[in-house]
Amino acid sequence: MLILNTHNRIDYFGKSAPYYDTILSLLTFRQYAKFQKRAMEVLSPQPGEKILDLCSGTGRVEEGEVLGMELSTNMVEFAKERYEELKRVVFLHKDVTKPWGYQNYFDAIFTSYAIHELPEKKRLSTLEHSYQALKEKGRMVIADFNPQGSGIAKTILLAFFKLFERNNLNFFSFDQNEMLRKAGFKRIETFPVLAGLFQITLAQKN
Numbered sequence: 001m002l003i004l005n006t007h008n009r010i011d012y013f014g015k016s017a018p019y020y021d022t023i024l025s026l027l028t029f030r031q032y033a034k035f036q037k038r039a040m041e042v043l044s045p046q047p048g049e050k051i052l053d054l055c056s057g058t059g060r061v062e063e064g065e066v067l068g069m070e071l072s073t074n075m076v077e078f079a080k081e082r083y084e085e086l087k088r089v090v091f092l093h094k095d096v097t098k099p100w101g102y103q104n105y106f107d108a109i110f111t112s113y114a115i116h117e118l119p120e121k122k123r124l125s126t127l128e129h130s131y132q133a134l135k136e137k138g139r140m141v142i143a144d145f146n147p148q149g150s151g152i153a154k155t156i157l158l159a160f161f162k163l164f165e166r167n168n169l170n171f172f173s174f175d176q177n178e179m180l181r182k183a184g185f186k187r188i189e190t191f192p193v194l195a196g197l198f199q200i201t202l203a204q205k206n
């Protein structure tokens, strides 16, 4: 069982970097790639756009001028090697819960499977940093578990969190759309994926 505190989880992500995509694929019964493909369709990154991949892990966004921010140094090193030939994609070792120093800079922010990983008290401020870092017509896409699901989807998700994400169980009381609105976002759309187990959210700055 993987019951890890925040510090240990970053360590775990770092150690698993070379196998991370394979582990995710197995844990999601090979649905992860499909989910990412759908999330990219919603993000629709365009050549030349400045895009932030928030908590980038091994790196998810391949189109545009991409900056990945990630707390695990191992993940950053792995992603740098992976995208060595793509000079438009760069990675920065950064704790996204601390101020970023970017204002009206990105056309889009993408984040997958990461908001639930952040400490409960830091999720809203991270969305606020995102809002400030986006240009006036910027957009944010969040791909993650759906904590507001019901029925069998909720039962499965709860069991998964109890096994692998015990420290993040507070995610079930996280009202993401409400927090996005609080951070300033307008026009929020949510797309359920895989019978409501996951969701992709598109939030416009204005």
Ligand SMILES: C[S@@+](CC[C@H](N)C(=O)[O-])C[C@H]1O[C@@H](n2cnc3c(N)ncnc32)[C@H](O)[C@@H]1O
Pocket: 009, 010, 013, 014, 054, 055, 056, 057, 058, 059, 060, 069, 070, 071, 072, 075, 094, 095, 096, 097, 111, 112, 113, 114, 117, 118
């Ligand atoms: C579940 S993984 C998802 C990685 C990637 N976005 C994906 O879709 O595969 C969560 C990632 O968030 C990173 N992370 C967690 N807390 C962070 C923080 N405060 N700042 C930056 N990255 C963080 C972890 O190191 C890990 O790589």
